Amino acid sequence: MSQVVNGTDVSPDHLKALYAPIDVELTQSEEILQRELRNEHAAVDEMVRYGCLLGGKRLRPALLLLTAKALGVITADHLTLAAVVEMIHTATLVHDDILDDAVLRRHMDTCNARWDNEASVLLGDYLFTHSFYLASTLDSTYACRTIGKATNVVCEGELRQIRSCNNFELGEEEYLEIIEAKTASLCACACRLGAYYADASTEYVEVFSEYGRNLGIAFQIIDDLLDVAGNESSVGKSLGTDLEKQKPTLPLLHVLSCLKGTERTEFVNALVEGSNGHEIMKSYLQRFQSRAYCLEKANVYASRAVSALADLSDNEATRILLQLPEFVIHRSH
Amino acid sequence: MSQVVNGTDVSPDHLKALYAPIDVELTQSEEILQRELRNEHAAVDEMVRYGCLLGGKRLRPALLLLTAKALGVITADHLTLAAVVEMIHTATLVHDDILDDAVLRRHMDTCNARWDNEASVLLGDYLFTHSFYLASTLDSTYACRTIGKATNVVCEGELRQIRSCNNFELGEEEYLEIIEAKTASLCACACRLGAYYADASTEYVEVFSEYGRNLGIAFQIIDDLLDVAGNESSVGKSLGTDLEKQKPTLPLLHVLSCLKGTERTEFVNALVEGSNGHEIMKSYLQRFQSRAYCLEKANVYASRAVSALADLSDNEATRILLQLPEFVIHRSH
Numbered sequence A, B: 001m002s003q004v005v006n007g008t009d010v011s012p013d014h015l016k017a018l019y020a021p022i023d024v025e026l027t028q029s030e031e032i033l034q035r036e037l038r039n040e041h042a043a044v045d046e047m048v049r050y051g052c053l054l055g056g057k058r059l060r061p062a063l064l065l066l067t068a069k070a071l072g073v074i075t076a077d078h079l080t081l082a083a084v085v086e087m088i089h090t091a092t093l094v095h096d097d098i099l100d101d102a103v104l105r106r107h108m109d110t111c112n113a114r115w116d117n118e119a120s121v122l123l124g125d126y127l128f129t130h131s132f133y134l135a136s137t138l139d140s141t142y143a144c145r146t147i148g149k150a151t152n153v154v155c156e157g158e159l160r161q162i163r164s165c166n167n168f169e170l171g172e173e174e175y176l177e178i179i180e181a182k183t184a185s186l187c188a189c190a191c192r193l194g195a196y197y198a199d200a201s202t203e204y205v206e207v208f209s210e211y212g213r214n215l216g217i218a219f220q221i222i223d224d225l226l227d228v229a230g231n232e233s234s235v236g237k238s239l240g241t242d243l244e245k246q247k248p249t250l251p252l253l254h255v256l257s258c259l260k261g262t263e264r265t266e267f268v269n270a271l272v273e274g275s276n277g278h279e280i281m282k283s284y285l286q287r288f289q290s291r292a293y294c295l296e297k298a299n300v301y302a303s304r305a306v307s308a309l310a311d312l313s314d315n316e317a318t319r320i321l322l323q324l325p326e327f328v329i330h331r332s333h
Helices: A012-018 A020-036 A042-052 A059-071 A076-099 A117-135 A142-163 A172-196 A202-229 A250-258 A261-273 A277-287 A290-308 A316-330 B012-018 B020-036 B042-052 B059-071 B076-099 B117-135 B142-163 B172-196 B202-229 B250-258 B261-273 B277-287 B290-308 B316-330
Strands: none
Touching: A012 A020, A012 A316, A020 A042, A020 A059, A020 A076, A020 A316, A042 A076, A042 A117, A042 B142, A059 A076, A059 A172, A059 A202, A059 A316, A076 A117, A076 A142, A076 A172, A076 B117, A117 A142, A117 B076, A117 B117, A117 B142, A142 A172, A142 B042, A142 B117, A172 A202, A172 A250, A202 A250, A202 A277, A202 A290, A202 A316, A250 A261, A250 A277, A250 A290, A261 A277, A277 A290, A290 A316, B012 B020, B012 B316, B020 B042, B020 B059, B020 B076, B020 B316, B042 B076, B042 B117, B059 B076, B059 B172, B059 B202, B059 B316, B076 B117, B076 B142, B076 B172, B117 B142, B142 B172, B172 B202, B172 B250, B202 B250, B202 B277, B202 B290, B202 B316, B250 B261, B250 B277, B250 B290, B261 B277, B277 B290, B290 B316
């Protein structure tokens, strides 16, 4: 299995450079997104335009377009679908920020902070339904079916996660299942659509889906790590909400697995009472080298993503797809 | 234009009797709904099953199936789509109850009361995405496109409504536009799908869509009337939330249009302060005969629904469709 972690840190500019081979098409899909997210009613228009700014990395459309390019040519269908997956991602962000009581996202006020929770519920719904409509403008039902299924699995994962808050006995396996559902399924879906609409063989559609799935798991492990150990000003969004919500993510599960007896009980009590859980957590993260543990785990999935593409013929887009897992692991935002 | 209001009151049993010609098919679509809304994870399963119980009247699937039967034969596609429109309606109910801080629906705890707002946001999303997936299992993209568009218009209407809370200058025309979007578009969609998948001509698809649209507007006017003038124990859900949220619905707009000077100012202040707005409203409703005004307005749309079907050949299902507007107006629940 290939190793992708080499210890260097990567910046947002690095990501921009990675997207260079699909720069034109990413801009085109962005234009579709912005054209679609207009509304004749000023109050609605204001909200959907704002929501549209909240996504940042454009990872899902990039995965879709890079997959298409790796296999051949990016078509008009790909551009539409790239806008669709980003719109779905934005819908989940808008609703996630309600769940997390987050006030900051990509250095901007979240929708719930700018308006309120009610308006954010509806804005997320608006984005979800519009993305489904946009997917249905394609000729075949494949995109609708794939997207409908993947987004349903995303919601299932989110529901499982919210219902497992407070459950400090959650096993690592179940944590991994949950993040696979809530994050990796949409990444897998993006790659799957990229491949399918490039007329790839069934085998290659599965290969790319597997790539996206593993990349998504690695991505979410790092996201969960950043939430407890990241720097709010560089990440650009509200952090620490996982601990506040007593969400059993990997860093917490690792710390808990290292603690025994009174120390464990006291830590759990601190988390439940919401007193100084975050401070104690930081010291434990260091003591048990939980950061390294999480990075290593993320690296397993990043390496699997790379391995999935092992048989692929070399081209510019393929090379970027092989580099993306490294970015995902070393990002600080 | 036909008159549908005759002053008699109707009960839930009356509605059941109206559905008699599609009894078997309504049960079959209910079975699809319940089969689809199972999940292998206990915590998710518990929530989706519960959500499934919250719908009551099954108006949208009934409209779809009655339309199909009026035009010919109910097919397997109709049964699936009937489950889809009910699932979408349930998703909107789950999210509406968050917006309204409602605790009671169909004599049961709402999801937000039983769990919390966060879980309800996700449950609504789960239902939305599952309904889109289910729609995509049909052969053509027509259902996905029609449903995607209609649900997006529903969200647009809800967003316009929430952004118009506090706006006591809202015109009746804009109120009607909003309820057409948030309620009537899904009723129109149900009828449209019923007709299209019965291989109806384009003309008939439009005729039935027009029927559903007008029926939906009448339905929502009555819903808004019940919220300020209904009896919570017979309606079976939290009432009075529109006034609390300062939502400019027809009864309120009518009262406001009758008030001038100090009286108007004092009433608006009472609403804004949330003091005794509901009590004052009740006395004004009586003084200005606002109930009669709303019923008359609803009757205009109910009559239009009946007129839309004027050229239809007579059969059992058609006769029920012609009676439904009357039920919608006279319901007390």
